[in-house]
Amino acid sequence: MTASYHIIGNYLSPYVRKVLVVLETKGLAYTIDPIAPFVGNDRFGELSPLRRIPVLVEGDRVLNDSSVICQYLEERHPQPALYPADLWQRAQARWLEEYADSYLGDVVIWGMFYQKGVKRFLFGEATNDAVVQRARDEQMPIALDYLESQLPADGFLFGEFGIADIAIGSFFRNVAFVRYAVDAARWPKTAAYVERVLARPAFTRLAAFEEPMLRTPIAEQRAVLAGLGAPLAAETLGTNVARRGLMRLE
């Protein structure tokens, strides 16, 4: 199978996950360079002006930003459609994607995952408990209240499984990584919806690569992923594990 697309990004990033779920759902072949979060050599900096992941490479062409990449893949490969046909619903789906990328990104990634995972295990720094507590007790309930008002009791946001579900689900995978469980008594629709979305085949296929990454040192990750049959690219831009400026997980 010839891979048309190459992704630079890590399986633990929700922004990368969005793109991978789109590729998987559309049945598109791809390779991945699973560079460690927040690192990347000079060549990576040239390909990604904001030093963010994911980056999509198609031949000698490069495209940045997870939302832009997902939209491009939809336009290049319209079936199965992941954006609603109705213009107003399509706009609302994009808004919910933006809400996930933006607010859930702040709370889940910077308030939780970065503090409890990346900072401790990648940089050997202490977790800032006040930041984590604020994310868990103040900011996350705001997001859950909002989502509870938007999400359907059954099925997906706009009929078929699509980009808004993919974006929201991608962030809730990282919520699970830090062992935060949505209180189903307080937010019943959201708790059931998240479970439904993450049970989709595209999410479960990726979960097989995500779980081991949570407990594998960076230097051994590629070998472990190869053993699991991940579509690894030969070249990597993430060998330089020295911290080279903060790279946002998007």
Place this chain on the structure above:
Amino acid sequence: MTASYHIIGNYLSPYVRKVLVVLETKGLAYTIDPIAPFVGNDRFGELSPLRRIPVLVEGDRVLNDSSVICQYLEERHPQPALYPADLWQRAQARWLEEYADSYLGDVVIWGMFYQKGVKRFLFGEATNDAVVQRARDEQMPIALDYLESQLPADGFLFGEFGIADIAIGSFFRNVAFVRYAVDAARWPKTAAYVERVLARPAFTRLAAFEEPMLRTPIAEQRAVLAGLGAPLAAETLGTNVARRGLMRLE
């Protein structure tokens, strides 16, 4: 003339400006509630979950996020087209819009305009000179180097005047507000391009409302705008000028 669209937002916000330039260029009728930056009453918080401007209201329907709004307007009113027809170019245009919203947003709005304008005049707080200096001497040159490598020597980014030009131009209007001039000797293509973009009729029509806002106290802004013929809505969600949590200018 019946206004189909209503915009909640301020003439000084680059994110609002993007949407207004799209409306102006497509010749669409609209009204505006020019609420002061960073304020807005409880009703505003209900319409804008992230307390950001602009918000688009169409009848009883509400849409958030400047990029999502612009894309929606393009799909509803395809002519004149503001997004490239070629899929790859269209993706690159969206990426440059995201780059402007994100990096130029950080540098121009938070590093410059907020510090030198909003903070001083709206909140009566002192400018943080170290933040301004870093934005001007370190962060802005990075953006200008990148833009100089991307921008055309003549004309616009993807042939016709479009969304990437609108996004970049919108931020450079705020660059002008803080009296930063792009060094034409060091970044000749960028300096000429910005001038070309801001000379477009949609930008100059809005400039007539922007200039007076820079020197008018908030309490008098609506009266001044009315005198200038701005398409003001009768209702306003920004009467509560007490600071109610930070509202991002997007």
